[in-house]
Each structure stands twice: as structure tokens, then as C-alpha cells.
Amino acid sequence: MGPWFDSISLWLGSNPQWLGLAIFIIACVECLAIAGILVPGTVLMFAVAVLAGSGVLSLWETLLLGYLGGLLGDLLSYGLGRRFHQNIRRLPGLRHHPEWMVGAELYFERYGTVSLLLGRFIGPLRPMLPMIAGMLDMPFMRFCLVSMLAAAGWVIAYLVPGWATGAALRLPLPEGFWSSAGVVTVGLGLVLIISLQLSLRRKRLATPLTATLCALALLALFLGWPSLDAFDKGLLEVIQAERSVGLDRVMVLVTRLGDFSTQLYCGVLLCALLAMLKQWRAFVFTLGTLLGTALCNGLLKALFARVRPDVLLEPLATFSFPSGHSSAAFAFFLSLGILAGRGQPPRLHLSWLLLTILPATLIALSRVYLGVHWPSDVLAGALLAATVCAASLSLAQWHSPLPALPSKAWWIILPACLALLGGIATWELPAALESYRYR
Template sequence: MDAWIDSLNLWLSLNPHWLGAAIFLAACLECLAVVGLLIPGTVLLFAVAVLAGGGALELWQVLLLGYAGGLLGDLLSYALGRRFHQNIRRLPGLRQHPEWLVTAELYFQRYGATSLLLGRYIGPLRPMLPMIAGMLDMPFLRFWLISMLAAAGWAVAYLLPGWATGAALRLRLPEGFWLSGGVIAAALGLLLALAVQLSLRRQRLATPLTAWACALCLTALLVGWPWLAAFDQGLLALVQSVRSVGLDHAMVLVTRLGDFSTQLYCGVLLCVLLALLRLWRALALAIGTLLGTALGNGLLKALFARVRPDVLLEPLSSYSFPSGHSSAAFAFFLCLGVLAGRGQPPRLRLTWLLLACIPATLIALSRVYLGVHWPSDVIAGALLAATLCGASLAALQWRAPMPALPARAWWLILPACLALLGGIATWELPAAFDLYRYQPAP
């Protein structure tokens, strides 16, 4: 199989005009029932994304092709299950390996529609769950909406690293970039694995241990950021090389969601609503996370006084480290994710946290894209928010677990916060575009 992949990569490198079709087809096959279990789709996707990052395709094209291919694979798998129902067990491949179907079926029956979100990132389950959804007559509209959301995150997670690697290989990056980048990636990967394992095992000390682990990583970053210049400069140069006018407008809109005024109004609104509903422990979590993160961010900015990247035509006045947008966004959305997961099984709690991190991550990435922050700034902001959110939750649950919020609370909190976020983000957009004017790289 390795020889076959090497041959395919060689052929695609000689025929780059077929790369788009290869990405679409590889994504489709990786998400197609049974077939996705038989081919090394993850390795193949990374390999073709590296080739595309070498200059053959832009990032948005790679992500769009992978997204469309993954959706097609989901749709075909769902149609297969809907067509054959229980007779699907007699199809070739599944007759010889009934455990493939049984494992996915048990997972779907236990977690329902949420399994399509979380199972998307679990190799043996990814190609089987859409077929199970069709076999068990899940309504098509619900399946399609969840699949569209899941495929978006999956395309970014599986194709962005490969494309970024290919793009980095063609740029003249500072010496030491790969070493420092590898250390940061390994540390964040270990932190994520530790948090997931502690949560899945229902360890009583899972929350405080995760908070301590985040604090340890944050401390290491605070001490070591002067030695991350190669990583920061290299990754910033890589991101600046893919800028375009259309993406600039989208990123300015996203970054507005993390502005101080936006996060302040949303934080106050959330606290007021929790107080009106008399959800005092949830209110304490929100205050501890949001206020603690804001104070911690201001203290660290004043302490380190790090200068921002020299990208904007009119540089912003405040200091860069850590990113206020990143810390505020992660604090707000992590707080919502934690509250949504109360009273849920471990996998559902992790799913809510994963969904909560998506908008916060986009806001953090927009700061690097716009050249306002160094990459280590936004990582530090995320770790700061995670530390204080975990510490606040651990303190509140020291004697008894926090109860789940009633459904009526979410029917009030979510629409109000989303409406406020959208309204403020789109207010005076032309002025925001002028604020983030930059000097294009030669």
C-alpha cells in the first residue's frame, strides 16, 4: 500500500492539474461506507494536501474540494443504509466483518445524532455512521444539517495541516521553525489527549488536573516565547502568503466577534440572563471565567509588553502577548460549552466543548491572518482562558457536580447571545476594514 501511495504522489506531482480531482475523490472514499475502512484515507489526504500546498491549489480550494467530497461520501453512505436497511448486513465485506457494523450501530444508538459529530474524527466509525443513520431511518434533513457541520470541521482538521506543510516547504522559513513548531504541536497534542482521557474515564479530579495541565503549558509558553521567534515569524509569513481580498473581508467580520466591546456586552448579557434565571452556580462560573481571564490578560500584557507584528499600515497601540481576542473568545465559548455539557455523558461533554472551540479558534486564527498577533499570542490566550475556566469549574464542583441548565434557559441564552454577537460584529464594518489595512508582501 505504501508503494502505491508513493506512486500516486509521484504521478500527481507530474500532473498537478489532477490534484483537485484527487482531493475530492480521496475525501469521498475516506467517508464512504466500508471503503473508508479499507484504504489509508488519512495518509492519502495528507499526502495530496502537501502537494496542493506546494502552489498547485489555494487553501480555500483544497478545503472546498475536501468538504464537498466528504459530504458526497456521507450522502452515498446514508443512501446505501436507507436503501438496504437491515439487509445491509449481507453485503460483501460486512458479511466477513460484522463487527464493523455492530460497533458503529451501538455507538449511534447510544449517542444518537451527536455521534455523527464526534464519530467524524474516529477512523473506524467515520465511514460507517452515516450508513447506520440511513439504516435506522434518521430523518434526512437532520442528517444533512449535522453532516454539513461535521464535514466542515473535518475538512479543516484533515486537510489544513497537509496544505500548511506543503506551503511551508516552498517558503524560506527561519532556521529552527520546524523544531519549535513540532514542540508546540506535541505539547498541545499531549494536553488534548490528557484532557480527553481524564474526561472519558470519569475521573473526579479530571477538571482540576486539566486546569493544572493548561496552566503548566501556559507557564512554559510565558517563559519560552522569546525562543519561539522562528516559529512565530515563519507561521506568520506562511499565513500572510495566502491573503486575498475576499478572505480579508471574511476575517475582519470574524475578528469583530472577539473585539473587547463585543465580548464585554456578550459577557454582561450572559451574566444578567443567568442572574434573572437564578442559576447562581452557572453565574459564578461565568464571572470567574470571564472576569478572571480579562484580568489575567491585562496583567500579562502589561508584564511582557510584547510588540505586535509589523504588518498593519497603522499598528494598534496595545501590546500583543497574550491575545485579548483569543482569550476573551475562548473564555466566553468555553463557558457556554461547559454549561451545555453539564449532566451529559463524557462523550457528549467533549462534543459540546469541541463545538464551542470552533468559533473561538476561528477568532484566534483571524488575528494571525490579519497580522495583529503572533501565533504564540493566540495560543497563550487560549491556554489562559482554558486554565481559568477549568479552575472556576473545579472550585464550583469541589463538593457536588454542577447541575444541568434547564432547557428554557438555553432557549433564552443562545438566541440573545447570538443576536448580540451578530449585530455588534456587523456594525460599522467599513470602519473595521480601514482599521486592518495592511501592506501586501512583495
């Protein structure tokens, strides 16, 4: 990235007391209008997260600082747009690069509030959309609520990988960890990159090819999981090092969202609502994804009787591969993401998928944090759900593309599903806390 980047990294490494402030400022600049386009904030955030994970800051301190910095950048950008309105086009930078505003303005006018959620994960749009929201007089409270939600997903996606890398470099991990971690990372990266390219280029067989790629990756994981012992134990050690009583309660609450009963109720509700709204093709796709994932998961668990990590005093069950929580959560949220992205441009469709799999990823990570699954268990669960979901979508649109759901359908589906998820998790939390007793 240049000598200045190396100088910043070296200086922060020598002066770790300033690292927290650096994370706050970099996150703020990354979300600040105009500046966020000019500064390579994504690379800087990864670098400082690696330094934080080396023992300077805990994961939750790192996430909190990044979250607050991102929120401040959003608020400053919104205030800038609210203050200058259309005159903002005359500011230095925007005067000579009007295209920076045009794309963000069209995106906001087309998708409104949703653009702030999805645009958070699209580099050129992220710093500009809050300013556009202010310029077009979006109500301040609505902007704050959406920004707070979007910043939470964004900071997890952008800081956790770097922090985990720094923590892994710090701890005395088992021999062979880095080689196995490299194989897993490269394999999953290839599947993701190829699938994204197929989707962005609108290839006719993009969905069945994606299903095939995920199935091949899943097969490789099934055949190679005995060789991933160092990877599983090392990554579990990294995550277990961040344990705390307060965080345990949060993770138990999160993991309840992936319980069989919770996912069963949510799946039945979603399918029932689609049938009630007479969205029959969406119903067939969703039912195929949820039911197919559950059946395949049960079959594979019977074939691979893998012992769980030795963390709980009373293990919940012998079978852990693949993770039922991970597969169920990814199946449910991938179904929502695909339905939300129907009839929209590829980039927006992919943004919907990214946004919806964040809660599924958090549920999967909670299983590793709680010590009831190995990392390869949750990876297998995610790949299983992705395989069945892509296969179900291919069958549902065998003759013609799956149509988009009407807006009124989402005003019924989303509140109902969110209310059910939150209600079940809160209601069963006291009993769940008693279930996870540690060594």
C-alpha cells in the same frame, strides 16, 4: 502505511494536476459508509494536504475540494441507508461486521441530530452515522443542513494542519523555524494528550491537573517567547502568503466575533440567561471563567508590552501578548463546550469541546491572518483561557460534579448567543473593514 501508500504519494507528487481530484475522492471515501472504516483516509488526507500546500493548490481550493468531497460521501451514505433501510445489514461487510452498525445506531438513537455533528470527529462513527440517519428516515433537509455545518468544521480540522506543513516546507523560512516549531508542537501535544487521557480515564483530579498543565505551558511560553522569533515570523509569513481581498473581508467578519465589545455582550447574555434559568452553579463557573480570563489577560498585557507585527498601517495597540481576542473567544466557547458535555460519557464530552473550540480557533487564526497578532500571542491567549476555565470548573465542582443543563435551557441559550454574535458582527462589519489598512 505500506508500499501502496508510498506509490500514491509519489505518483501524485509527479502528477500534481490530479491532486485536486485526489483530495475530493479521498474526502468522499473517508465519509463513505463501510469504505471510510477500511481506508486510512485521515492519513491520506494529511498527505495530500501537504502536497497541496507545497504550491499546487491554495488553502481555500484545498478546503473547498475536501468540503465538497465530504458532503458527497455523506449524501451517498445517507442515500444508501434510505434505499435499503433495515436490509442494509445484509450488505457485504456489514453482514460479517454487525458491530460497525450497532455502535453508530445506538449513538444516533441516543443523541439524534447532535450525533452527526459530534460523530464527525470520531473515526469509526463518521462514515456510518449518515447511513444510519438515512436508514431511520431522518428528514433530508435537516440532514443536509447538519451535514453542511459538520463538514465545514471537519475539513478545517483535517486539512489545515497538512496544508500548513506543506506551505512551511515550500517557503524560505527564517533559520531556526523548524526547531522552535517542533518545541511548540511537542509541548502543546503533550499537554493535550495527557489532558485527554486524564479525562478519558475519569481520574478524580483530571480537571485541576489539566489546569496545572495548561498553566505550566503558559508559563513556558511567557518565559520563552523571545526565543520564538523565528517561529512567529515564519508562521506569519506562511499565513500572509494566502492573503486576498475577498478573504480579508471574511477574516474581518470572523475577527469581529472576538472583539471586546462582542465578547462582553455575549458573556453578559450567557450569564444572565443562566441566572434567569436558576442554573447557579453553571452561572458561577461561567462567570469565573469569563471574568477571570479577562482580568488575567489585562494584567499580563501590562507586564508584557510586545510590539505587534509590522503589517497594519496603523497598529491597533502596542500590547499584543497574549491575544485578547484569542483568550476571550476560547473562554466563551470552552464554557459552552463544558456545559454541553456535562453528564455525558468522556468521549462525547471531548467531542463537544472539540466542536465548540473550532470557532474560537478560527477567531484566533484570523488575528494572525490580519497581521495584528503573532502566532505565539494567540497560543498564549488559548492557554490562558484553558487554564482559567479548568481552574473555575475545579472550584465549581469542588464538592460534587457540575450537573448537566436541561434541554430547554439549550433551546434558549444557543439561539440567543448565536443571534447576538451574528448580529453584532454583521452590524459592525463596514466600520471594521476601514480599521484594517495594510502596508
